[in-house]
Amino acid sequence: MTSDGGRDRPGRYSADGARDGAGRYSPDGGQDEAARYSADELTELATATLGALGTPVAIAAQVARSLVLSNLVGHDSHGGIRLVQYSEFIAGGQIRPSAAAEVTSMRGAAGVVDGGWGFGKPAAQLETGLATRAAHDHAVAAVTVRDCNHVGRLGEYVAALADAGLMGMAFCNSGAVVAPFGGTGRALGTNPFAWAAPGALFGPLVVDFSTAGVAEGKLRVAAAEGRDVPDGLIVDARGRPSVRPEDFFAGGALLPFGGHKGSGMSVIIELLGGLLTGMGTACTPGYAGGNGTVLLAVDLAAFTDPHAYIDSATEFCARLVAVGAGPSGGIVLLPGELESRTHQRRLREGIPVGRGVLGLIYELTDRLGLPRLPAPAGSPVG
Numbered sequence: 319m320t321s322d323g324g325r326d327r328p329g330r331y332s333a334d335g336a337r338d339g340a341g342r343y344s345p346d347g348g349q350d351e352a353a354r355y356s357a358d359e360l361t362e363l364a365t366a367t368l369g370a371l372g373t374p375v376a377i378a379a380q381v382a383r384s385l386v387l388s389n390l391v392g393h394d395s396h397g398g399i400r401l402v403q404y405s406e407f408i409a410g411g412q413i414r415p416s417a418a419a420e421v422t423s424m425r426g427a428a429g430v431v432d433g434g435w436g437f438g439k440p441a442a443q444l445e446t447g448l449a450t451r452a453a454h455d456h457a458v459a460a461v462t463v464r465d466c467n468h469v470g471r472l473g474e475y476v477a478a479l480a481d482a483g484l485m486g487m488a489f490c491n492s493g494a495v496v497a498p499f500g501g502t503g504r505a506l507g508t509n510p511f512a513w514a515a516p517g518a519l520f521g522p523l524v525v526d527f528s529t530a531g532v533a534e535g536k537l538r539v540a541a542a543e544g545r546d547v548p549d550g551l552i553v554d555a556r557g558r559p560s561v562r563p564e565d566f567f568a569g570g571a572l573l574p575f576g577g578h579k580g581s582g583m584s585v586i587i588e589l590l591g592g593l594l595t596g597m598g599t600a601c602t603p604g605y606a607g608g609n610g611t612v613l614l615a616v617d618l619a620a621f622t623d624p625h626a627y628i629d630s631a632t633e634f635c636a637r638l639v640a641v642g643a644g645p646s647g648g649i650v651l652l653p654g655e656l657e658s659r660t661h662q663r664r665l666r667e668g669i670p671v672g673r674g675v676l677g678l679i680y681e682l683t684d685r686l687g688l689p690r691l692p693a694p695a696g697s698p699v700g
């Protein structure tokens with residue numbers, strides 16, 4: 319057992335290291351760490367920043383908590399670094415900071431939330447609450463969100479469904495930055511897919527990933543920290559393979575994960591997230607940006623005995639991890655386990671923030687006249 323409360327250290331992936339022993343990319347970490355901060359410190363900074371950008375305090379706190387939760391679970395691509403992008407969206411009119419999301423229709427277990435072109439996170443949280451209540455009442459529920467900006471990490475919402483005894487599935491489309499399989503130009507969004515179910519000892523099992531090789535935000539973190547990315551993730555504006563995130567931001571494209579498989583999933587997510595919500599598909603005129611989001615929830619109790627389900631799921635998970643180390647010396651991690659371990663560790667040890675990312679955030683907060691975070695004792699920077 320380790321101090322993570324888990325089994326042996328994962329040999330193939332580390333949320334705090336740039337590359338693991340097997341050479342896989344771990345884009346959330348390995349930064350030139352400026353300091354570690356507590357979740358409370360980062361939440362306070364994010365709330366103040368959003369407030370200074372004209373966001374009412376309740377919405378600012380809601381968005382800030384969700385950003386910092388992403389940092390806590392190891393997805394720094396969806397954490398504090400997004401303050402910079404959100405400030406640009408507010409300046410450009412793509413986010414109306416004081417808009418409140420509202421439920422515009424509820425027919426049986428089918429609901430529609432309108433985000434009013436405000437922040438996406440409060441809209442998706444409203445959607446999650448609605449889907450939870452509707453699934454408990456009707457066994458199965460589907461809720462969409464339209465006209466909202468970035469909802470962030472889909473795992474947050476499906477994990478909340480699983481915590482309520484439901485199975486959850488979420489999709490959203492997003493701006494065109496991914497080349498469809500066989501092509502090299504930008505046409506699809508990074509279109510994430512998330513799926514969660516109760517049943518692991520550490521919490522819900524959560525599968526949550528972009529249908530591109532990585533989330534675009536991981537390129538933002540890599541660029542801020544001056545790092546290259548692994549082969550096979552991006553092409554430059556002329557369609558040539560690249561490892562430099564700058565080539566992506568200069569008009570290149572991300573590639574789908576798994577070739578035709580990720581590409582195919584992404585196409586369907588354009589239809590679900592884009593057309594079911596009415597926000598449109600990423601590469602079609604009229605699409606105004608943002609995340610058209612679809613959430614599906616299934617009440618276990620309507621189909622099976624929830625206690626028997628949990629017993630069987632627990633046994634299944636135990637058998638999976640008992641497969642044990644292969645020649646690589648790695649271990650089997652269940653979906654969501656890495657995030658759960660990282661969450662526990664970062665609550666205990668603080669959230670590492672890279673110099674590059676902190677520099678970008680301070681460019682913004684200095685402009686807004688906000689105080690910087692105090693340098694923690696023993697921090698490598700003053």
Ligand SMILES: NC(=O)c1ccc[n+]([C@@H]2O[C@H](COP(=O)([O-])OP(=O)(O)OC[C@H]3O[C@@H](n4cnc5c(N)ncnc54)[C@H](O)[C@@H]3O)[C@@H](O)[C@H]2O)c1
Nearest residue numbers: 470471472492508510524525526527528532533651653654
């Ligand atoms: N809102 C948007 O527009 C948008 C777009 C794209 C992605 N995203 C979000 O970005 C986040 C990151 O996406 P990503 O594609 O970079 O994710 P990723 O490649 O980091 O994959 C994460 C998933 O893989 C699992 N995982 C990781 N290592 C594992 C291992 N060794 N063994 C077993 N499972 C393992 C994790 O538990 C998690 O379910 C997601 O939360 C996604 O929802 C959002």
